[in-house]
Structures are given as C-alpha cells and as structure tokens.
Amino acid sequence: MIRNIAISSTFHLLIILVGTMSLPFLLKKPIDLPPIISIELIQITDKTNIPFAPKAKKIIEKVKKKEKLVSEQAPPKIVKKEKPEAVPLPDEKIEKVEKLEDKKQNPEKIDNEVKQVSEFEKEELFDPDSIAALIDKSKEEFAETNKKINKITQDQDRSIDMTGLSLSEEDALKAQIFGCWSIPLGLPYNENLLVRIKLQLKPDGSVISSEILDHARMNKPGQGFYKVLAESALRAIKLCQPLRVPTTGYERWKDLQLNFDAREMLEG
Amino acid sequence: MLFRYLFILIILLPIKSFALIEVDITRGNLSPLPIAVSPLSVDEKSKENFKKILKSEDIGLDISIVVENNLKQSGLFNPLNKNAFLQKPDIAHLKPRFEDWALIKAQALITGKVTFVDEKLRVEFRLWDVLAAKEMMAIAFTTVPTNWRRVGHIITDKVYERLTGEKGYFDTRIIYVAEEGKKTNRIKKLAIMDQDGFNTKYLTLGNELVLTPRFNPTNQMVTYLSYFRNLPRVYLLDIETGIQEVVGDFPGMTFAPRFSPDGKKIIMSFAMDGNSEIYTMDLESRVVEKITNHPSIDTSPSYSPNGKYICFNSDRSGYQQIYVMKNNGRNVKRISFGKGIYGTPVWSPRGDLIAFTKMHKGKFYIGVMRIDGSGERLLTENYYQEAPSWSPNGRVLIFYRETKTDEKGEGFSAKLWSIDLTGYNERMVETETDASDPSWSSLLSN
Numbered sequence: 004m005i006r007n008i009a010i011s012s013t014f015h016l017l018i019i020l021v022g023t024m025s026l027p028f029l030l031k032k033p034i035d036l037p038p039i040i041s042i043e044l045i046q047i048t049d050k051t052n053i054p055f056a057p058k059a060k061k062i063i064e065k066v067k068k069k070e071k072l073v074s075e076q077a078p079p080k081i082v083k084k085e086k087p088e089a090v091p092l093p094d095e096k097i098e099k100v101e102k103l104e105d106k107k108q109n110p111e112k113i114d115n116e117v118k119q120v121s122e123f124e125k126e127e128l129f130d131p132d133s134i135a136a137l138i139d140k141s142k143e144e145f146a147e148t149n150k151k152i153n154k155i156t157q158d159q160d161r162s163i164d165m166t167g168l169s170l171s172e173e174d175a176l177k178a179q180i181f182g183c184w185s186i187p188l189g190l191p192y193n194e195n196l197l198v199r200i201k202l203q204l205k206p207d208g209s210v211i212s213s214e215i216l217d218h219a220r221m222n223k224p225g226q227g228f229y230k231v232l233a234e235s236a237l238r239a240i241k242l243c244q245p246l247r248v249p250t251t252g253y254e255r256w257k258d259l260q261l262n263f264d265a266r267e268m269l270e271g
Numbered sequence: 272m273l274f275r276y277l278f279i280l281i282i283l284l285p286i287k288s289f290a291l292i293e294v295d296i297t298r299g300n301l302s303p304l305p306i307a308v309s310p311l312s313v314d315e316k317s318k319e320n321f322k323k324i325l326k327s328e329d330i331g332l333d334i335s336i337v338v339e340n341n342l343k344q345s346g347l348f349n350p351l352n353k354n355a356f357l358q359k360p361d362i363a364h365l366k367p368r369f370e371d372w373a374l375i376k377a378q379a380l381i382t383g384k385v386t387f388v389d390e391k392l393r394v395e396f397r398l399w400d401v402l403a404a405k406e407m408m409a410i411a412f413t414t415v416p417t418n419w420r421r422v423g424h425i426i427t428d429k430v431y432e433r434l435t436g437e438k439g440y441f442d443t444r445i446i447y448v449a450e451e452g453k454k455t456n457r458i459k460k461l462a463i464m465d466q467d468g469f470n471t472k473y474l475t476l477g478n479e480l481v482l483t484p485r486f487n488p489t490n491q492m493v494t495y496l497s498y499f500r501n502l503p504r505v506y507l508l509d510i511e512t513g514i515q516e517v518v519g520d521f522p523g524m525t526f527a528p529r530f531s532p533d534g535k536k537i538i539m540s541f542a543m544d545g546n547s548e549i550y551t552m553d554l555e556s557r558v559v560e561k562i563t564n565h566p567s568i569d570t571s572p573s574y575s576p577n578g579k580y581i582c583f584n585s586d587r588s589g590y591q592q593i594y595v596m597k598n599n600g601r602n603v604k605r606i607s608f609g610k611g612i613y614g615t616p617v618w619s620p621r622g623d624l625i626a627f628t629k630m631h632k633g634k635f636y637i638g639v640m641r642i643d644g645s646g647e648r649l650l651t652e653n654y655y656q657e658a659p660s661w662s663p664n665g666r667v668l669i670f671y672r673e674t675k676t677d678e679k680g681e682g683f684s685a686k687l688w689s690i691d692l693t694g695y696n697e698r699m700v701e702t703e704t705d706a707s708d709p710s711w712s713s714l715l716s717n
Contacts, residue, residue, distance in 0.1 A: 167290070167292050168292055168294070173294055176294055177294060177295075177296060177298075180296050180299075181296070181298045181299060181300065182300060183300075184296065184298075184299030184300065185299060185300055185301075185302065185304050185378070186299040186300070186301060187434060187435045187436050188301065188347055188435055188666075188693075189431075189435035189436045189437030189664070189666070190435075190436050190437075191436075201291070227436065228436035228437075231433070231434065231435065231436035232436065234400065234403070234407075235299075236296075237402075237403060238378060238400065238402045238403065239296075239299070241402040241403065242378070242402055255292065256292055258291055258292075259291070259292050259293075259294065260291050260292065260293045260294070261293075261294050261296055262293055262294070262295045262296065263296045263299075264295060264296065264297050265299070266297075267297045267298070268297070268298060268299060268301070
C-alpha cells in the first residue's frame with residue numbers, strides 16, 4: 004500500500020516537473036509590437052502638497068501686508084484723516100471753481116450745448132482727489148443733517164443699508180470681473196454653465212473666503228467641465244482682488260454672491 | 272386690518288435683513304490664458320545619457336518647447352517668455368514659489384522632471400494653479416527615449432483638457448499629399464507627419480498620382496484614391512505593413528473614400544456613364560451596397576460620428592449643394608441654401624457641425640454650419656482653398672490653400688493651414704514640401 008502511494012506521488016511529481024520545464028518552450032514568440040507609452044498616475048498626496056517652509060511663510064505674510072497697503076479701495080477712515088488738511092472748506096472750493104470757469108470761458112455768447120462740453124473739460128483741470136473728498140464730505144454732512152432733520156432712528160438707517168447694490172456699483176464690479184475671467188472655450192454650451200460662488204469680503208474688497216454653492220456637482224461623473232468652469236471663476240476672483248466694492252455700506256455687501264454664467268459667451 | 276399689516280411686516284422684515292446680494296457675471300474675456308512652461312529639470316547623470324542617445328544638450332528644455340509651441344498654436348494659451356522666469360526648474364518642480372510666478376502674470380504653471388531609468392525616459396510633470404496656489408494635476412510617463420516629442424504632445428493634451436474642459440488634439444498625426452514639381456508635371460506622394468509638422472514620412476514613391484487620403488478610426492489604415500496604371504481607384508493601405516489593395520471590383524472610377532466611424536466600412540463615390548452614386552463596402556464581407564440612386568452627381572460622403580447619418584454633396588437641385596440622409600439612403604434632405612456652390616462636407620467628431628468648402632463669386636471659403644443647415648459661418652476666405660478636415664476634438668479645421676507665387680500668376684504654392692472655430696486663430700502648418708488634401712488622425716494615446 005505504502006509502496007503504491009510512493010510510486011503514484013513520484014509519478015505525479017514527475018509530470019508536474021516536466022510540465023513546468025518544457026511547456027513554456029512550446030509557447031509562440033511574442034509579437035514584436037511598437038513601444039507603448041505607459042501612463043502612471045501619481046496621486047496628489049501630502050508628498051506633493053508640502054507645507055510652506057517657515058521662511059516662505061514669512062515672505063508670503065509680508066507680501067500680503069504690502070498688498071493691503073497697495074489696494075485701490077483704501078479703508079474710508081484713512082481718507083478722512085488725510086484729506087481734510089489739504090482740502091479747503093466746501094464753500095471756498097465752490098468759489099474757486101466758479102472763478103476758474105470765468106477765466107476760461109469765452110466772453111462771447113455760447114450755446115447751451117457748448118457750455119456743457121466746456122464744463123466737462125474744466126473738471127479735468129482740478130485735482131480729482133480733492134473733489135472726491137469734497138463730495139464725500141458733503142455727502143456725510145448731508146446725511147448727518149438729514150438724520151437730524153428727519154430724526155431717522157438707527158433701525159431705519161440699517162434698513163437703508165440692507166438694500167442691494169446700486170446700478171453703477173454693480174456695473175463697476177461686473178466690469179472689473181469681466182476683465183479677469185478667462186472663459187474656458189472648450190465647455191459644452193448646451194449644458195448648465197452656471198457657477199454660484201458666495202464670498203465673504205473685507206471692507207477693502209479683498210476676499211476672506213469663497214464657497215462654491217453647487218460644490219457637489221464638481222465631483223459628479225460627466226460634469227468634469229463644471230470643475231473647469233468653477234476653477235476659472237475662482238481664478239477670476241483671485242485675480243481681481245480687491246474687488247471694486249462701494250466705499251460705504253459694508254454691512255450690506257460683506258456677504259456677496261457671484262453667479263458666473265458662461266452660456267451667453269459660448270453660444271454667441 | 273392691523274393684524275394683516277403686522278403679519279406682512281413680520282414676514283418681510285427678516286427677508287430684507289438677510290437678503291444676499293447677487294451679481295450676475297455673464298461676460299468674460301476670451302484672451303489666451305497666460306501660462307508658464309518651466310523647462311523640465313534633468314539631473315546630470317540622466318543628461319549625459321540622453322546626450323549620448325538623442326544628441327540633445329537639454330532634453331527637459333526640448334520637451335518644454337514642444338509643449339509651449341503646442342499651447343501657442345492652439346490660440347487659447349499665451350506661454351510666457353522663459354527669460355522672465357525667476358525660479359529654477361529643479362526647485363520649481365518640488366514646490367513653486369507662487370508669488371514669483373504671479374509676479375510675471377502667470378495663471379497656470381507647468382513644471383516637471385526627466386530621468387533616465389532602465390534605458391527609458393521617465394517624465395513627471397505637474398500643473399499648478401498659480402492664483403489658488405495649488406496643484407491641479409500630476410502625471411508620470413515612461414517610454415523609449417526616441418519618443419520624447421510624443422511625451423511633449425501628451426503633456427499638452429492633458430494640460431489642455433484640464434484647463435479648457437475638452438480633449439486635446441496634440442498627440443495626433445496628419446496624412447496629406449506631398450507635392451513637388453511644376454503644375455503640369457506634379458509628383459504627388461502620400462506623406463504622414465505629427466500635427467506640428469515634425470517626423471514626416473513618405474508612404475508612396477510618387478510614381479502614381481494620389482489624392483484624398485483618410486485615416487481609419489484606429490489610425491492603422493489609410494484609404495485614398497490612386498491613379499495606378501491611369502485607372503482612378505480607391506485603395507486601402509496598411510501603414511504598419513505597407514500592404515496596399517484595391518477596394519472593391521468596380522467597372523469604373525471610384526473616388527472620395529472615407530471610413531465609417533466604426534472602421535468596418537468604406538463609403539465612396541462610383542462614377543459610370545456620367546452619373547456618380549454613393550456606395551459602401553463592408554471590409555470584412557466585401558459586400559457592396561448602393562446608398563444613393565439619382566441621375567445627378569452625388570459625391571463627397573461623410574458619416575456622422577454615430578454612423579446613423581451621411582452628409583454628401585449633390586447637384587440634384589441644379590447646383591452643387593450639401594445634403595443629409597440616413598445611412599440607408601432614405602430621407603434625403605438639402606441643408607445648404609446660401610448663395611454659391613457648396614462642396615466637401617465633413618461631419619464634426621462632436622456631431623454638432625458640418626464643415627464645407629464654398630465657392631462664390633470666384634472666391635473660396637471654408638465654413639461650418641449646423642447639421643440642419645442653420646447658423647452658417649464662413650471662417651476664412653481666399654483665392655483657392657478646400658478640403659477641410661476636423662481635429663479629433665472638433666475645434667480646429669485643417670485644409671489646404673493654393674497661392675500664386677508671382678505677379679503673373681504662373682507659379683503657385685500649396686500649403687496646409689489650420690483655423691479654429693472662432694475664425695481668428697489661422698496658422699500655416701509647416702511641411703517639408705508643398706502639401707494638399709490633409710486628413711487629421713484621432714488621438715494616438717487613447
């Protein structure tokens with residue numbers, strides 16, 4: 004019995020050995036195919052997103068501080084401090100304007116239309132900053148006097164602030180972002196191309212935080228174009244910083260929603 | 272009454288105080304995106320190896336130049352001058368100083384590294400969003416060193432897709448008819464090259480006149496018209512093996528061939544006794560099927576990407592116009608109604624447009640229209656130009672243009688040109704000789 008088992012097992016082993024040794028030689032030679040470019044995807048991990056070195060962090064912070072100083076929309080407080088010394092009282096200024104007009108104006112009779120044009124030309128002669136400060140100041144004074152006269156309470160004042168942007172304020176903001184937004188041209192124009200981004204802003208128009216409202220759509224299959232579009236919108240916001248927001252009424256626009264819609268551009 | 276007012280006030284007040292201001296941004300600029308393509312960094316040891324094999328001083332710089340040229344040609348990107356770069360390639364690849372790149376107005380940045388590993392070229396590249404200061408993509412390729420130009424094209428395709436949202440068209444080839452000699456005694460050869468004009472190879476010797484070469488979907492086969500022994504017939508050529516064969520056994524002239532989208536059929540025109548009809552031939556069973564049946568000249572057929580429809584041109588209305596029909600020849604519908612003569616219709620790979628050549632008042636136009644014939648747009652106008660062919664992403668058209676080379680109009684030159692759908696980005700495609708009848712391949716790395 005044991006002998007039979009030993010013979011059978013050696014016989015089986017022999018077959019396995021012969022099979023493994025000789026069968027590969029029976030295979031056909033592989034076809035000589037042209038070289039294939041293998042693509043290996045590297046995961047975007049912590050390895051690639053290394054945190055900034057402490058030195059670089061300091062430099063970035065410095066740059067950010069500098070950027071704040073350079074920003075177009077300086078906080079209104081600074082304007083208040085600087086301007087009153089240089090700018091004369093409103094009454095005096097108005098007199099000066101009138102005087103200049105007298106000097107420049109042709110003594111002969113002029114049509115109304117011509118007059119209007121010349122007035123515009125003359126405005127350029129003045130220092131625009133001083134005029135802006137003048138207008139601001141007069142606005143503030145007007146508002147204060149109005150409050151006094153009309154006896155507007157604090158609540159009523161807040162409700163005025165809560166209304167939307169005026170047409171000119173909205174246009175200024177739109178015009179700025181139009182220039183910064185590079186629309187990706189490969190988007191399918193028959194799809195929904197609306198990206199809604201909620202912003203939290205600082206008084207100078209720089210962005211504290213930005214949030215894509217339809218974020219879930221970014222990772223949906225077949226919506227790869229939406230990610231491209233959303234990223235282009237975020238780039239536009241970053242490029243445009245600080246945003247051209249009104250100098251007053253921070254409370255009403257500190258949270259702002261921008262609706263980026265590329266359909267009109269791509270279809271047209 | 273008072274209660275009503277109070278109720279309305281209670282409802283309205285909170286809405287007003289929490290209303291979020293919304294601003295609609297419906298316009299943007301279509302100017303090219305500023306992008307920095309940093310030379311790919313190469314370590315000294317790899318540099319030496321590549322110098323021996325490829326005779327290139329800096330393969331990293333060479334690959335970056337391929338990428339840069341591709342991006343520039345697309346018209347959608349503005350690659351920034353390398354002299355303005357503040358960061359060296361080796362450091363930039365690890366972690367770019369985004370402030371340095373933002374300073375030169377770059378919005379996107381490409382960095383990379385090339386190494387010599389096991390006799391192969393390995394390229395790692397990364398795409399960065401400069402303004403968001405984050406990595407957008409990281410991919411590595413390994414290939415034989417001689418394939419380095421293709422690596423450049425594949426990198427461009429990936430970057431293009433990530434930033435525009437549609438597939439690229441850079442890792443592709445163009446087959447065309449290379450022309451030499453006088454107009455009366457012109458030698459015409461089949462030639463194939465990369466889409467940027469490099470790596471030209473000639474597929475025929477020039478003994479016979481060849482015309483209208485077209486790729487099959489896998490880019491392995493080409494169908495074309497050859498005047499072998501002065502008999503104009505449609506031929507099939509295997510690019511890898513070089514084997515040629517006549518398509519079908521027709522008793523007359525066959526011409527204007529094109530593959531079906533699945534590559535199983537060839538559609539072409541067959542002319543006999545002054546009449547020309549459209550036929551298909553199944554490449555496996557060799558069964559021939561007649562598609563049109565009309566006493567007029569029906570030619571230049573082209574399938575829709577789903578294979579269900581065919582566009583072609585016909586003079587059945589008295590003038591040559593574009594028609595669309597089902598793939599079995601039914602429901603023939605005229606779609607071009609503008610002034611002039613329309614020809615060479617080609618269905619876009621996206622399926623939404625048909626490109627064509629239009630002749631009107633002695634001028635030639637390349638244009639596009641929707642598949643129902645609406646929205647006709649003429650992209651370019653010239654003395655003589657025709658035969659548009661789509662890039663695989665359906666954004667760019669390649670065609671050929673003949674120009675007079677002297678004032679008498681005796682000499683002439685034929686060159687390949689490309690134009691994108693906006694009509695603004697028109698460029699000449701460099702070829703070694705004069706060239707005509709171009710046909711764009713599909714993406715090679717698919």
